[in-house]
Amino acid sequence: MNTPVLPALFAAGNLNATYSYDTYMELMETVVRENRTTGPKQSPDYAAYTRLNLARMQRLNKTAVLDEDTIQLVNIIQSPQKWFVLTEAWCGDAAQCVPVIAKIAAVNPAISLTLMLRDENPEVMNQYLTNGGKSIPKLIVLDQDGNERFTWGPRPAGAQLIYDDYKQNPGRPFSELTEDLQRWYNADKTHSIQRELCEGIKKSL
Template identity: 60%
Template sequence: MKNVAELFTLPVTESAYSYADYMLLMEKVVAENRTTGPNQSDDLSYYTKLNLARMQRLNKKVTISEELKEMVGQISVPQTWYILTEAWCGDAAQNIPVLAAAALSNPSITVKLLLRDENPELMDAYLTNGGRSIPKLIAVDHEFNELFTWGPRPAGAQELMLQQKANPAKSLKEFVEDIQRWYIADKTESVQKEMVEILEGVFAEK
């Protein structure tokens, strides 16, 4: 278990959003026809609007499996699940509501969201294949000992991403549609199974 307190400085922790406040931020940037982060474009604003609708739908409809509920329920150590994200990120919109619903069922877990581009040092400590891929979940205890990480997407979606990078035959729009179809078919099962496996590993180490 490594201590990552140097990454979670006061400016970082003070910039974190509760899940409810992050949803309000999403609503605000959509109302202003923009997104989070320094890069602004019509496409990113469009994807942000879609993401807000997806998150609102999942907030109402996501069902956490009994297996994941049981694993989360066994957590007794107070901890914070920090999630690096941005409003324009489609993978974040598909996965964060699931992670939040699972975590918020246990009062020992606090969920906090951090904007990736406002926290480059933290993001750069958790790169995926050298890239600043999000969402990225970093679970820490009250002393900022790293408990586990997850992200940026379930293995099946990650494989689609790697295939696209290796052979970018499809346009960004076509690829986004492919990923969306994958998530619709998956019905949040993969992220939930992966979280069960991670938590099983955490408990096995004790």
């Protein structure tokens, strides 16, 4: 990959609303306690999604187990990498994926993980659109020189098929999509995201 990025784009002073994983979890707890979400769009539905997402993340923090192959590969990384994740508290796919990304990053101290809110970092988001849309979560991995090593997101390929099918059938209630995705994530047990991130890591070595 080795695609140069604008050094200023990810400079600490130019990023807004950035968090470690622990402080992001604290943010989730805060907005749920205040019956709201992150970002400019506030509604009872978004607050409800956020409350559900916090519960999912807390569960994954306790139950998600990394595959041995994943751990071995991540430990091969020697040169420092910076992992940036664009996310928001209301995003269901982020709730399923970000805890796994955080567990993988925590394996190797060469990896630093920074979470950032999508809507407060439009310059970054606009550089990493998916089919022209601001889909999240979005992981961007840079090396110590600021070169892009790989990107991933917004969801594993199996979940993307479910999402694409929903988009091709207008008129279906949104609740059907969320239920189908939840069943898929539950059955997959994080194996797909681990496998896909390992494919990216191999390219970064």
